[in-house]
Amino acid sequence: MTVLKIARMGQSVLHRCADEIPDPTAPEIRRLVADMMDTLEDADGAGLAAPQVFVPLRLVLFHVPAHRASGADDDTPEALTVLINPVLEPLGDEKEIGWEGCLSVPGMMGAVARHTHLRYRGLTLEGETIERTVSGFHARVVQHECDHLDGILYPMRVTDMSMFGFAEEMRERFSAPADAAVD
Ligand code: NI
Secondary structure (H helix, E strand, O other): OOOOOOOOOOOHHHHOOOEOOOOOOOHHHHHHHHHHHHHHHHHOOOEEEHHHHOOOEOEEEEEEOOOOOOOOOOOOOEEEEEEEEEEEEEOOOOEEEEEEEOOOOOOEEEEEEEEOEEEEEEEOOOOOEEEEEEEHHHHHHHHHHHHHHOOOOHHHHOOOHHHEEEHHHHHHHHOOOOOOEOO
């Protein structure tokens, strides 16, 4: 088990555009994913993007825990998904506000508007195309993770800064869920 160090906001690797992965089936990519899975499990997050472990490549992994899924047809629990070179396509203009946290911004929490409905596409470790239409938490976690690939951290998306702060205080003031953290 290899738990990698997680970069915190301010590290340059989190504030640049990550590079495309030319060969998703390369052994070093498989190794990276295995280490990221160990890291995600250790940190108890819903997702992790490669730049968060100091690797500037377009790779994210995430899962949708049962208690976070709304149960809608396109927001059901999802086992761990590895997505390489992902492309997101928002469906419609509808957005919803939700609480997010980030392993790279420890101890903080903020309310972020995200597209409610979304189609995404990417490659698996086998180099196969994966395409899904999702909503709710599934859509939120993918948007949060893929933002990491473009150097965007969720605090940059908080529009009402009175709804960004230390997690403990936010939970108390807004009765926010205890597990708001996305990654
Ligand atoms: Ni994050």
